[in-house]
Amino acid sequence: MTDLILHHYPTSPFSEKVRIAFGLKKLGWKSVTIPNIMPKPDLMPLTGGYRKTPVMQIGADIYCDTQLIMLEIEKHAPTPPLLPPGKEGEARALAMWIDRNIFWAAVGIVMGAIGDKLPEAFHKDRSEFSGRSFEPAKLKAAAPIAAQQTYAQLVLAEEMLGDGRAYLLGAAPSLADCALYNPVWFIKERLGGGKAVPPLDRLPRLTAWSERMKAIGSGNPTEMSAADALAVAKAAKPAACSVDAADPSGLKAGQKISITPDDTGKVPVTGTLVGLTPDHISISRNDERVGDIVVHFPRAGFIVTPA
Ligand SMILES: N[C@@H](CCC(=O)N[C@@H](CS)C(=O)NCC(=O)O)C(=O)O
Incomplete structure (x- = not known):
């Protein structure tokens, strides 16, 4: 099987x-x-x-x-390939940075905005899961810091796209792009109904990239x-x-x-x-x-x- x-x-x-x-x-x-x-x-x-x-x-x-x-x-x-030949290590290292640093900052933005609409059972579960408080008032208070941290790191991706390349490691999408799509998709879908909302509105190349990524779909x-x-x-x-x-x-x-x-x-x-x-x-x-x-x-x- x-x-x-x-x-x-x-x-x-x-x-x-x-x-x-x-x-x-x-x-x-x-x-x-x-x-x-x-x-x-x-x-x-x-x-x-x-x-x-x-x-x-x-x-x-x-x-x-x-x-x-x-x-x-x-x-x-x-x-x-998800791992472009000759750039396997780069693709995996970028994914690790994104998974471990940008994801939680993006969660801070999204939860600050919609945390109070989620059920008490979700707050309790995610507090236990993460070891951090998911109490809506605390999430809201921490959201501006999360927004700055997300922006500061997404700017690096915007810079990578600065030479006109379509994807983070060149002309074709790789593991690094799939990893970056995780937090970008989360912010766009949960807060913008699919549209670029802050801090993505300050990052035009990344926003255009996210449209290319969306077009890839989810297979069958x-x-x-x-x-x-x-x-x-x-x-x-x-x-x-x-x-x-x-x-x-x-x-x-x-x-x-x-x-x-x-x-x-x-x-x-x-x-x-x-x-x-x-x-x-x-x-x-x-x-x-x-x-x-x-x-x-x-x-x-x-x-x-x-x-
Ligand atoms: N390092 C893990 C992170 C996975 C992760 O944190 N997933 C979130 C959902 S996107 C999660 O497990 N949340 C708690 C849950 O679903 O029970 C991975 O790469 O798979």
């Missing part, structure tokens, strides 16, 4: 980063809609506790975090139920993977470990180490609803401890 199954919800900006990659590669994919707050009872059997959005599933292999999801999509469908999704996704995992066998015995961490195949994000949604996932490369770390786990599965995480931004 090689269907790409994305567990996501429509308003999730990190999911938009992945959906636009599907668009770029003109892929068909299965769409499972998950709740935007905890609990996520049909996702937990797959991830073992990882709660962030999105998660990608291929059979009995579960990919957490868009850093890794994008690499897996690239492997699955290499053309057109087909709805799938959560129950069907669990059945796919149960019927499949995880793909083979291997542990680099010379990895600087000293981790060894068969070791019991826990893997925890270092920023938000810090829920440890525990299992047996079965895969280790410079890019990913993989553990096998068993759950009565899905049988034996392998959960894959990126290395950067994830803390690994003996279980």
Whole structure:
């Protein structure tokens, strides 16, 4: 079973980063809609506790975090490339900067504007998720700072487009563009009904770029139920993977470990180490609803401890 199954919800900006990659590669994919707050009872059997959005599933292999999801999509469908030949490191480094710095600043703008319209359960969930207060009055008070931080960083992207190139790394869109589309899409869609609102109104090249990105679309999704996704995992066998015995961490195949994000949604996932490369770390786990599965995480931004 090689269907790409994305567990996501429509308003999730990190999911938009992945959906636009599907668009770029003109892929068909299965769409499972998950709740935007905890609990996520049909996702937990797959991830073992990882709660962030999105998660990608291929059979009995579960990919957490868009850093890794994008690499897996690239492997699955290499053309057109998300990683431009010769600029693979640049594309990934730009994506890391955007994911870790611009995203939260953009969230500050959007939540400052609409936080008071969202339900109490959402505020409570996101306070727990991020370790920061999502109380509407505090969000509103912090919004001007978030706006300045977003602007100061988006200006760098505006500069990159200053020589007339269509996309951040040249004539074709790459992983870096998909990553930048996440916060830009979030601000435009949630606050501007698709139009450029501050601070995007001061960034004409970036605004024109965002229109080019929007035209890429989301590929060809087909709805799938959560129950069907669990059945796919149960019927499949995880793909083979291997542990680099010379990895600087000293981790060894068969070791019991826990893997925890270092920023938000810090829920440890525990299992047996079965895969280790410079890019990913993989553990096998068993759950009565899905049988034996392998959960894959990126290395950067994830803390690994003996279980
Ligand atoms: N580093 C993660 C970040 C993912 C993330 O923060 N996603 C947000 C939604 S866009 C989230 O998980 N929010 C809480 C939730 O959906 O439960 C990635 O690249 O996938």
